[in-house]
Amino acid sequence: MSTETQAVEVEVKEREPLFSKKNRKLISNPLDADNPITVQVLGVCSALAVTVKLIPTLYMCISVLFVMIFSNVAISLLRNVIPGRIRIIVQLLVVASLVAVVDQVLQAFAYDVSKQLSVFVGLIITNCIIMGRLEAFALANKPGPAFLDGLGNGLGYAVILIPVAFFRELFGSGSLFGFNVLGENYPGNGVMMSPVGACIVLGLLIWFQRSRNGYTEEA
């Protein structure tokens, strides 16, 4: 898979530079103005579920980033041979195989985290961000831009999840990356430990983001 990607990147470079202005937007847009979670409101389910602690969140973000990039590239490569009527099934197959790889790797090398993330690694298959990008971008674009789009959206996911996990771990259990920072006597906060806390922190992040960049939902 990876050799294929590289080969394609070289090809693209000859015609249009991979990091042309247009292509750089593919990475920067999902980080802010077109963020998959706070603007498109996709993939919120896992954002609420896995953000209790920072470490599992980091693993989750890396997993999603990996699946996002490679499924985007793979579908982009296959885009001319996938029959339109069964494209969702093909997309699911690709994503599911990648998720299986991620799951096995996590179980082999990070067993504890894998147990904490439990079903949510498997549920990456149904993550709307991934399906959404495959449908909206990979099916209509060359592998190079598809790679960048996958990277951008994967990072856009991480850029929201990590702050959410930061605040939830800090206020929920008084620690960061498992190290106690608020002292032994900090009583914890049950709201932050439950998905409700993630929902509230996410809402506050959206508030912050929109008051900064002036984005409003069109009526």
Next chain:
Amino acid sequence: MKFLRNTLDKIKPNFEKDGKLHFLHSTFDALETFMFVPNHTTKGGAHIRDGIDLKRTMFTVIIALVPALLFGMWNVGELHFTAQNIDSFIIDNLIYGAMKVVPIIVVSYLVGLGIEFAFCQVNGHPVNEGFLVSGMLIPLIVPADIPLWMVAVATAFAVIIGKEVFGGTGMNILNPALTARVFLYIAYPVEMAGDIWVSGIKDGLVDASSGATYLGDLGVGKAVTVDTYNAFMGFMPGSIGETSTLMCLIGAAILIVSGIGSWRIMLATVIGALGMGLILNAIGGNPYYDLPAYQHLIIGGFAFGAVFMATDPVSAAHTQRGKWIYGILIGVLTVLIRVFNPAYPEGIMFAILFMNVMAPLVDNYVVKANIKRRLNRVKA
């Protein structure tokens, strides 16, 4: 009074446009209209304005809360001293209670009003004391021994997340005081549930076994004989202001006579709870099912919630028929949550918040049904 008016008039120019303290305009305006009914008149068209405005409305609710507050203070002291087998007079109880309760009230008001004023200053809105009532309700629905910083955190949460993000007073979908309590209940379960209801337990001054409430015992499946007289009068452990059904009834009378609280909601809530209680009595089987229906009304926070929380004019249903539906469902849900969910021995808090969320939907269908009925009349 004259002197106050003159002083206000004298310093007023400072806060008007171009005045040097203009940025504090909202704050000044709030204080002025709090002390004197504003001198606004309607421009253009014929309008009828009620002489009583939002601030006067809020203040009536505060007056209605005073009996519950005073009794609550007394009860905190009484429980504390009785648990230690110390004879105490009314005044001892009140002093001990005040020492516990007044700091909570002060913290609640400081934090809540501070945030509210800050938001109004930044947004350039006039301050309307929507928090006046919430700030008094929050202390009345927490245990006396709650750490003050928790009150501060919960109040901040309720004002910001429960109210300001929706656009401030009048725009909130949830009752802010109950939002604060539900936050405390879920965030700090150790301080908000279990044998904590008698002041002094945490410091070991008082035997822990004396602190359970009827609802707490029922929640763990113990059979309970409710002493109806004591429960009605409020001589039992519980949150500061909610133990006494009698004091809530006095408050209810004030609210109903002044036309500020909706008697429909109060009555509907009682009917709902009684009805559901009777159905469960008929089924029977465990201590909670068998709890006589009328006793649901006098134990826990039911009376307080039905009188002061469910009737919140902002978050309740607005149509007359909607109020009946809203109230009855609160009553039914309260009893259902109490009886069927041992994890949450008290149901009124969740029932009211749930119906707060549902209230616009109820109103929507009531209005639609009315439109349909009248259309049919036109056709016929």
